[in-house]
Amino acid sequence: xxxxxxxxxxxxxxxxxxxxxxxxxxxxxxxxxxxxxxxxxxxxxxxxxxxxxxxxxxxxxxxxxxxxxxxxxxxxxxxxxxxxxxxxxxxxxxxxxxxxxxxxxx
Amino acid sequence: xxxxxxxxxxxxxxxxxxxxxxxxxxxxxxxxxxxxxxxxxxxxxxxxxxxxxxxxxxxxxxxxxxxxxxxxxxxxxxxxxxxxxxxxxxxxxxxxxxxxxxxxxxxxxxxxxxxxxxxxxxxxxxxxxxxxxxxxxxxxxxxxxxxxxxxxxxxxxxxxxxxxxxxxxxxxxxxxxxxxxxxxxxxxxxxxxxxxxxxxxxxxxxxxxxxxxxxxxxxxxxxxxxxxxxxxxxxxxxxxxxxxxxxxxxxxxxxxxxxxxxxxxxxxxxxxxxxxxxxxxxxxxxxxxxxxxxxxxxxxxxxxxxxxxxxxxxxxxxxxxxxxxxxxxxxxxxxxxxxxxxxxxxxxxxxxxxxxxxxxxxxxxxxxxxxxxxxxxxxxxxxxxxxxxxxxxxxxxxxxxxxxxxxxxxxxxxxxxxxxxxxxxxxxxxxxxxxxxx
Numbered sequence: 001x002x003x004x005x006x007x008x009x010x011x012x013x014x015x016x017x018x019x020x021x022x023x024x025x026x027x028x029x030x031x032x033x034x035x036x037x038x039x040x041x042x043x044x045x046x047x048x049x050x051x052x053x054x055x056x057x058x059x060x061x062x063x064x065x066x067x068x069x070x071x072x073x074x075x076x077x078x079x080x081x082x083x084x085x086x087x088x089x090x091x092x093x094x095x096x097x098x099x100x101x102x103x104x105x106x
Numbered sequence: 107x108x109x110x111x112x113x114x115x116x117x118x119x120x121x122x123x124x125x126x127x128x129x130x131x132x133x134x135x136x137x138x139x140x141x142x143x144x145x146x147x148x149x150x151x152x153x154x155x156x157x158x159x160x161x162x163x164x165x166x167x168x169x170x171x172x173x174x175x176x177x178x179x180x181x182x183x184x185x186x187x188x189x190x191x192x193x194x195x196x197x198x199x200x201x202x203x204x205x206x207x208x209x210x211x212x213x214x215x216x217x218x219x220x221x222x223x224x225x226x227x228x229x230x231x232x233x234x235x236x237x238x239x240x241x242x243x244x245x246x247x248x249x250x251x252x253x254x255x256x257x258x259x260x261x262x263x264x265x266x267x268x269x270x271x272x273x274x275x276x277x278x279x280x281x282x283x284x285x286x287x288x289x290x291x292x293x294x295x296x297x298x299x300x301x302x303x304x305x306x307x308x309x310x311x312x313x314x315x316x317x318x319x320x321x322x323x324x325x326x327x328x329x330x331x332x333x334x335x336x337x338x339x340x341x342x343x344x345x346x347x348x349x350x351x352x353x354x355x356x357x358x359x360x361x362x363x364x365x366x367x368x369x370x371x372x373x374x375x376x377x378x379x380x381x382x383x384x385x386x387x388x389x390x391x392x393x394x395x396x397x398x399x400x401x402x403x404x405x406x407x408x409x410x411x412x413x414x415x416x417x418x419x420x421x422x423x424x425x426x427x428x429x430x431x432x433x434x435x436x437x438x439x440x441x442x443x444x445x446x447x448x449x450x451x452x453x454x455x456x457x458x459x460x461x462x463x464x465x466x467x468x469x470x471x472x473x474x475x476x477x478x479x480x481x482x483x484x485x486x487x488x489x490x491x492x493x494x495x496x497x498x499x500x501x502x503x504x505x506x507x508x509x510x511x512x513x514x515x516x517x518x519x520x521x522x523x524x525x526x527x528x529x530x531x532x533x534x535x536x537x538x539x540x541x542x543x544x
Contacts, residue, residue, distance in 0.1 A: 008324060008360065010317065012369030015145075015234050015527070021367035023360065025323065049467075057373050061402070062359075062390055066367050076234075078146045079420045079524045081458040081485040082466070089467040 004095035007033065011091040018050065018072035018087045020094050022065040030063040036099060042067050045097045049090065067094070107340050110286045112279055112303075114335045115174075116140035116187070117310030119147050119164055123173055125311065125334040125353070130177040132350050133336050137282045138178060140170065140187035141275050141308045148272055149417025149523040151192035152247035162193030163200065163269075171204050178266065179210050186257070186278050190269040192247065194218055197269045198542045205544035212544050215265035217256050219537035220272040222414055222530060223248040232416075232526035239416060239528065243489075246523060247417035250530060253379025253408070255291065256537030257281035263541055272415065274378040276304025279337070287341045291380075298383035298405020299343035301376065305385075306347055306365050306400065310334050313347060313365040314396075315355035328354030337400075348397045357396040366390070379412050379532070381405040411529040420524035421455065424486050424494035426501025427462070428508075428515040431479040436464055438509035439480035445508055446484050446500045453493055454486035481514075487522065495519045 003009075003022070006029050012019040022037060024030055039056040046054070052071025059066060073087045074080035084090075113135045115126030119142045130138050142164050155162025164170075167189045178185050190197040198216035205212045226248045228240035239245065249272035258281055260268045270278075280300040283289065289296050306313050313335050315326035326332075333353025339345040347357055366385060370376055373385040382405055389402040426446070430438040443459035450457060460466035462481040484501050488494040498517025505512060 008320070008364070010364040010368055012367075014369055014371050015525070017371055019367070019369055019371060021364060023363050023367075025360075057386075059367070059373060059386055061386065061388065062363050062366065064363050064367060066370060066373060068371050076525070078149075079423075079487070079522050081423065081456055081487060083460055083462060083483055083485075084467055093467060 001099055002095065003037070003097045003099055007095065009091040009094050011088050013073055013077060013086045016071055016073050016076040018069040018090055020067045020069065020091055022067065022094065024063060027063040030060070033065060034058060037065060039067065042094065046090070046093065049093065108287070110137070110283060110339050111135045112137045112139060112282060112307065112337045112339065114139055114307030114310050116142050117308065117312055118142065118144060119166065121310050123170055125332065126170070127173050127177060128350060128353065129334050129336065130174055130181060130183050135181070135183045135336065136286070138183050138185045139278045139307065140185070140189060141278060142187060142189040143191055143272065145415050145525045146417070146523055148191050148249050148415065149247045149525060152417065153523070155192045160196045163191045163197035164189035167197055167200065168204065171201050175205055175208055175210055175212070179212060184266055184268070184282070186268045186282065188270045188273050188278060190216060190271045192271060194269045194271050195540060198540065201267055201269065202542045202544035210544065212267060213263070213265040214267045214269060214542045214544070215260035215263050216540045216542065217252065217260050217268065217270040217273070217537060218540065219256060219535060220249045220252050222250050222535060225530065225534055226414070226416060226528070230528045232528060234526050239526070242524065242526060243419040243421070245416060245418050248414050250412045250414045250535045251379055252535070252537050253277045254281040254284050258285055260539045261285040263539065265541060274380070275308040276301045276378055277380055279304030279307050280380060283339055294381050294405040294407055296343045297381040299403035301378055301381055301383040301405065302366070302385060302388055302400060302403035303337050303339060303345045305376070306362065307335055307337055309365060309368065311355065312368065313361050314349050314357055315361055318361055318364060324360070326354065326356040330354060344399065344401045346393060346397050346399045357398055359390055359392055359398065362390050362398045375406070377409055379408060381408050410532060412532045412535060414528050414530050416526050416528055417523045418526070420522040421487050421489040422491045422494035422519055423522050424488070424497030424519050425483065426498035426515065426517040427481055427483045428501055428504050428512045429479060429481040430509065430511055432511065435480040436461060436477050438511065439482040442504050442508045442512060443482045443484060446504065449500050450486065450496060453496065454488050457484070457486040459484050491519060
């Protein structure tokens with residue numbers, strides 16, 4: 001199973017920092033994501049793209065996680081040489097992550 | 107209880123025009139807010155202003171105002187926008203001209219004071235890197251993020267149109283709420299909730315199903331006809347986000363959650379000039395079709411120093427692309443990239459080769475499946491425009507000097523204006539308002 005099967009995500013950018021939300025379709029999956037999808041696991045998954053620190057914020061009231069990835073955007077939108085200077089495609093890369101077990105399907 | 111209706115009529119400089127007109131016509135709005143200014147947009151606008159003192163505002167301003175002015179004057183909607191970019195005064199004059207041409211009588215307030223280039227010193231250190239500004243290229247712009255204290259005097263003039271340069275995006279929405287409800291500038295809990303509302307509106311269609319659609323589970327109705335959002339806000343700050351019925355898209359918990367967290371780097375302290383807003387306490391609830399209620403946002407004391415976006419000349423970016431198809435397409439694309447990199451022989455400051463469709467996003471090795479088509483993209487930077495141009499020239503030369511079957515070569519060179527941020531004591535920043543009458 002991939003994260004894509006149970007959650008959705010939106011990427012954003014601030015300077016050289018990439019932000020990735022991770023929102024389960026079913027709130028019942030929040031606890032599992034909170035337990036399993038640590039900043040370390042996301043860092044390992046994004047290792048070829050994200051060079052800096054990754055911080056994770058928990059948003060239990062809306063059942064969502066937020067990953068803030070430093071140094072992820074080749075200097076940022078204004079001077080990056082990447083095709084996707086904003087890193088907007090990285091939400092899809094996050095959702096490609098393999099996870100074990102089954103989520104609470106809708 | 108008194109309520110205020112605010113429409114989010116643009117989420118970026120190039121956003122679609124028609125949904126804002128519909129909002130003004132049918133949204134029963136008190137205010138229409140157009141957010142049109144990204145970090146680098148203002149640096150580019152600053153350069154246009156240097157070449158022409160009457161330029162430097164948003165290139166789409168005229169088209170937007172020609173369509174909107176007749177509607178907002180007929181409906182009594184006040185318009186607030188940062189589309190003044192580097193030159194709010196010239197923008198206000200231009201809006202006055204358009205109004206006269208259309209036979210409309212309006213007042214336009216121009217908010218200035220964000221341009222602080224004369225107060226920037228080379229010893230200031232960039233927040234992103236800690237390095238002094240003197241280590242960057244020639245500085246071309248410095249714009250402080252203004253907040254509601256800059257916008258409130260403009261609202262108090264009664265002007266129908268308020269045009270600004272750099273203002274924190276959520277402040278464009280928070281200011282009319284504070285103006286209408288008389289919230290105290292130290293009631294940080296309520297200002298935090300108002301900032302949440304501004305954040306949800308500031309990207310236009312992004313809370314209505316834009317930047318959201320995917321497969322079966324994230325389908326939205328009539329996506330070609332996406333509506334833009336309306337916030338209906340009550341005096342205590344609680345709000346519902348909705349849109350005009352009959353427009354495309356969807357507003358639900360999923361779209362609202364994605365937008366609440368969009369571009370947030372610390373949800374406990376989302377910093378604006380007005381407040382350190384706390385997004386972690388926000389409650390979202392679906393209260394009807396395409397209607398989400400937003401409550402619980404709070405906040406703490408506003409910062410003493412304001413963020414200033416500093417633009418600098420960062421050299422030139424040269425790019426070239428060419429496609430290959432059929433068996434071995436990916437291998438030929440890689441060979442083409444290697445050939446170009448060898449021919450450029452280290453003359454660029456930075457050079458990057460991507461195979462679009464394979465590794466342009468992932469950076470690392472792709473999957474095992476070979477693609478039926480592949481497009482190689484080479485990108486490099488140099489302080490010298492001619493050297494940067496060599497990237498595209500060498501890619502184009504692959505037509506007759508590269509692997510078989512290359513097609514669709516494109517090349518470009520653009521000047522890069524880099525952006526870094528510094529912090530400035532807010533007492534050094536002096537917003538002011540000029541009124542123009544048409």
